[in-house]
Amino acid sequence: xxxxxxxxxxxxxxxxxxxxxxxxxxxxxxxxxxxxxxxxxxxxxxxxxxxxxxxxxxxxxxxxxxxxxxxxxxxxxxxxxxxxxxxxxxxxxxxxxxxxxxxxxxxxxxxxxxxxxxxxxxxxxxxxxxxxxxxxxxxxxxxxxxxxxxxxxxxxxxxxxxxxxxxxxxxxxxxxxxxxxxxxxxxxxxxxxxxxxxxxxxxxxxxxxxxxxxxxxxxxxxxxxxxxxxxxxxxxxxxxxxxxxxxxxxxxxxxxxxxxxxxxxxxxxxxxxxxxxxxxxxxxxxxxxxxxxxxxxxxxxxxxxxxxxxxxxxxxxx
Numbered sequence: 503x504x505x506x507x508x509x510x511x512x513x514x515x516x517x518x519x520x521x522x523x524x525x526x527x528x529x530x531x532x533x534x535x536x537x538x539x540x541x542x543x544x545x546x547x548x549x550x551x552x553x554x555x556x557x558x559x560x561x562x563x564x565x566x567x568x569x570x571x572x573x574x575x576x577x578x579x580x581x582x583x584x585x586x587x588x589x590x591x592x593x594x595x596x597x598x599x600x601x602x603x604x605x606x607x608x609x610x611x612x613x614x615x616x617x618x619x620x621x622x623x624x625x626x627x628x629x630x631x632x633x634x635x636x637x638x639x640x641x642x643x644x645x646x647x648x649x650x651x652x653x654x655x656x657x658x659x660x661x662x663x664x665x666x667x668x669x670x671x672x673x674x675x676x677x678x679x680x681x682x683x684x685x686x687x688x689x690x691x692x693x694x695x696x697x698x699x700x701x702x703x704x705x706x707x708x709x710x711x712x713x714x715x716x717x718x719x720x721x722x723x724x725x726x727x728x729x730x731x732x733x734x735x736x737x738x739x740x741x742x743x744x745x746x747x748x749x750x751x752x753x754x755x756x757x758x759x760x761x762x763x764x765x766x767x768x769x770x771x772x773x774x775x776x777x778x779x780x781x782x783x784x785x786x787x788x789x790x791x792x793x794x795x796x797x798x799x800x801x802x803x804x805x806x807x808x809x810x811x812x813x814x815x816x817x818x819x820x
Contacts, residue, residue: 504603504604507598507603507604508598508604508612510598510603511576511577511580511597511598511599511604511609511612512573512576512577513576515799515800515803516572516576516803517569517572518803518804518806518807519678519709519712519803519806519807520568520569520571520572520678521565521568521569521807521810522678522682522705522708522709522806522807522809522810523568523678523679523681523682523683523686523702523705523706523709523810524561524564524565524568524682524683524686525807525810525811525814526683526686526701526702526705526810526813526814527564527682527683527684527685527686527687527689527690527698527702528558528560528561528564528686528687528690528814529813529814529815529817529818530683530687530698530701530814530817531686531687531688531689531690531691532558532561532690532818533817533818534687534690534691534695535690535691559630560627560630560631560689560690563623563626563627563630564627564686564689566623566627567620567623567624567627567647568682570616570619570620570623570624571620571650571651571654571677573616573620574613574616574617574620574651574654574655575654575655575657577609577612577613577616578613578654578655578657578658578659579657579658579665580597580598580599580600580604580609581599581606581609581610581613581658581659582657582658582659582660582663582665583597583599583600583658583729584597584598584599584600584606584609585599585606586658586727586729587600587727613655617651617655620647620651621647621648621651624643624644624647625644625647627643627689628640628643628644628647631643631689631690632692636692639688639692643685643689646681646685650677650681653673653677657670657673665729665731666728666729666730666731667730668730668731668732668734668735670713670717670731670732671710671713671714671732674706674709674710674712674713675706675707675709675710676706678705678706678709678710679702679703679704679705679706679707679709679710680699680702680703680706682702682705683698683701683702683705683706684698684699684702697759697762697763700755700756700758700759700762701755701756701759701813703751703752703755704752704753704755704756704759704809704813705752705806705809705810707748707749707751707752707755708748708749708752708802708805708806708809709806710748711745711748711749711752711802712799712802712803712806714732714733714741714744714745714748715745715786715795715798715799715802716799717731717732717733717734717741718733718738718741718742718745718786718792718795719792719793719795719796719799720792721733721734721738721741721792722792732744738792742786742787745783745786746783746786746787749779749782749783753776756772756809756813760772763817765817766816766819768815768816768819769816769817770816771812771813771815771816772809772812772813772816774808774812775805775806775808775809775812775813776805776809778801778805779802779805782798782801782802782805785798786798
């Protein structure tokens, strides 16, 4: 077994993006779980001692679970596109099944093992967060875990793969944004503050922008392979406008959250993450060669990761 090939298939560069929602949800959830003590009743800015994220078992189990789902999705994407011939002439890094480095059977086995291990970690996360007392919550999150596994696989695998029908953007927005941020927040608070959806929208939109960028790069090849992504459906020009909308809207939702929950100027730290994104948008606007967009993928993904860290930190510093 060539371990290096499986590491390449796991696409480690996608992992920072996948955990961005967890970081935001964990920061805000750990803070708001103490909210009744230091804000609701006393209306004061005295900081209450709390467990740092790096000491939180919920945080690390959530990170591991999300990484598991992401690796499973990457394996499934490599497998699905590989057996359908979509990756034969693709731009960017080589895919393992299409290149023959990993056989379809081997990749399918890797998917099964990854799914089982991820589900085990997810069960540990659910038990750690809810224990024996919140059976309904545990059942709900177990269902979400199963749904995440199915969604990760069905993105490119099977005749009805939704990644081939233009619904990949919806999947990324829901799972990387809403489920990741709101779900993690709920693990901490056992409650929903509906304004948590604002930063969840931001992370979801930025994550969707990464997918849109990927699909803009692969537009011609995807069209040849009958992979009807949203970019293939709306065309190159409208895909650019859509890309601008995703990034600008993500900024506005984050800003709205700060306006609603303003406590400190530190909350505007997240603006730093948008500086490279401004340069990125200008690059996309001027770009005429879609293959050159490959280098922008890492920039947007890392900017999203930076946004998650700065947004989270800014909202817990008083």
